[in-house]
Amino acid sequence: MLTEKQKEAEVRKWIGISHGLTVDLGGKNCTLCKEYDATDEDGWHNCMNADQIEHCPVAKESGMNDCAYTPYGKWLKHRITTENKITHEVRGTAVCMECRVLALIEMHYVYKCIDKHLGFNRHRVATR
Numbered sequence: 001m002l003t004e005k006q007k008e009a010e011v012r013k014w015i016g017i018s019h020g021l022t023v024d025l026g027g028k029n030c031t032l033c034k035e036y037d038a039t040d041e042d043g044w045h046n047c048m049n050a051d052q053i054e055h056c057p058v059a060k061e062s063g064m065n066d067c068a069y070t071p072y073g074k075w076l077k078h079r080i081t082t083e084n085k086i087t088h089e090v091r092g093t094a095v096c097m098e099c100r101v102l103a104l105i106e107m108h109y110v111y112k113c114i115d116k117h118l119g120f121n122r123h124r125v126a127t128r
């Protein structure tokens, strides 16, 4: 189960990416991938938590593993088809307006998935 702090970290990461301040390293720096990093009996990553009980909230929302058919795919597609040719960096950080918009869409999507599927109260004021 993710904590409120982990949710904030993931949201903050995508805001950072949209501002060109943080980088996307795929599963290597995804809070959700770290939590839901189990593999099935055939050794395939299956977006479940270690005890194979809970699915990643993004997989729950999309019905697919590995962020397929989510805004992450649109981000990645733009990165591969456009930015990779210039920067030779598939993931990385936002370098154009489309990158910024796609990173913010991903941020909203992750936020929604976590709130919806893990029961976070979106109206609660964050305290620290």
Ligand SMILES: [Zn+2]
Pocket (backbone or CB within 6 Å): 078, 082, 083, 094, 095, 096, 097, 098, 099, 100
């Ligand atoms: Zn771009």
